[in-house]
Amino acid sequence: MFGKLVNLKRSRKLRKFGIFLIVVLVFLAVVPFLVPISQLDGLVSPKELATVDSSFTTVSFDGTNGIDFHYLRTGAGRPRFVLLHGFTFNSFTWNQVLSVFAENGGAVAYDRIPFGLSERLTINDWQGINPYSPEATLDQLFLFMDRLRIPSAILVGNSAGGALAVRAALAKPERVDGLILVDAAIYDPPRRFSSLLAKLPQVRRLGPLIARPIGANEALLRSTFADPDRIGSSTRMLRAMNTRVSDWDVALWEFLAAATRQPDIATQLGNIQQPVLVVSGDDDSLVPVTDSARLDSELPNSRLAVLPNCGHVPQEECPEEFIEAVAAWLAGRLE
Helix, strand or coil, rough: HHHHHHHHHHHHHHHHHHHHHHHHHHHHHHHHHCCCCCCCCCCCCHHHCCCCEEEEEEEEECCCCCEEEEEEEEECCCCEEEECCCCCHHHHHHHHHHHHCCCCCEEEEEEECCCCCCCCCCCCCCCCCCCCCCHHHHHHHHHHHHHHHCEEEEEEEEEEHHHHHHHHHCCCHHHHEEEECCCCCCCCCCCCHHHHHHCCHHHHHHHHHHHHHHHCHHHHHCCCCHHHHCCCCHHHHHHHHHEEECCCHHHHHHHHHHCCCCCCCHHHHCCCCCCCCEEEEEECCCCCCCHHHHHHHHHCEEEEECCCCCCCCCHHCCHHHHHHHHHHHHHHHHH
């Protein structure tokens, strides 16, 4: 009799837990579709935010009507450098150091989608391959170079832009004359979301709400500087361009959802034969200097420059030291 009572109580607990679990699952399945996604005010087209130095070009990309890219160009003659910014930054991150590239043949810095003033594609703007996928991002680099008639160049990449530069050198070494890797995120790239989770309709529905605090994250900006007090109003304003363009939050979510799987390039570094300059801030909290030292040791033809009192974006925080390091490396290559 006692055993039956115990079993009965256990059965009731299991039944209550089952009902609770069903309620939770129904809640998670339905409520995201009931959450209002308010429209952001004051958003404008990219060209309304363009500066006097801005240029735009349309790059053909399969499955789209073409993608409008924003870029900055400096120096005379054929650009010898293509500059690639990091996550949540844009082409203006190179403003303070463009002089060193202008003096050595010129450069172009472009906004990789969905950042800066390049086009914000939403899911109805393409068919087939996702233009925000890692593979598409690599294709777009070469298509952009084709569009500007740049057969080959030294690629300069900061953070995630450094990883893209390495992938380009591995994919088409004949188009990469050298690499300048600035606090490059090569090892253990962060997985921002599970690919299965990102594909759920409920998560896609809430995507813009997930993207908004990431795109406008002041703490993330501060973490890129060794001394956040060095972040000037101009830096904040130029970075904020990312969040002033129409559909920026929708596009950023598409980018985040597509970036769940990153190619493994760390095991292929020995295949890169081009000359490389590895630059690192000695106080980088995102990509520690030990990672840059490891990168330098695993590249066959590399030199390491560690800049004192600098964080993740030395081209912004320590522009004079950055220019000196790049100029010295370039001078050594010309000797």
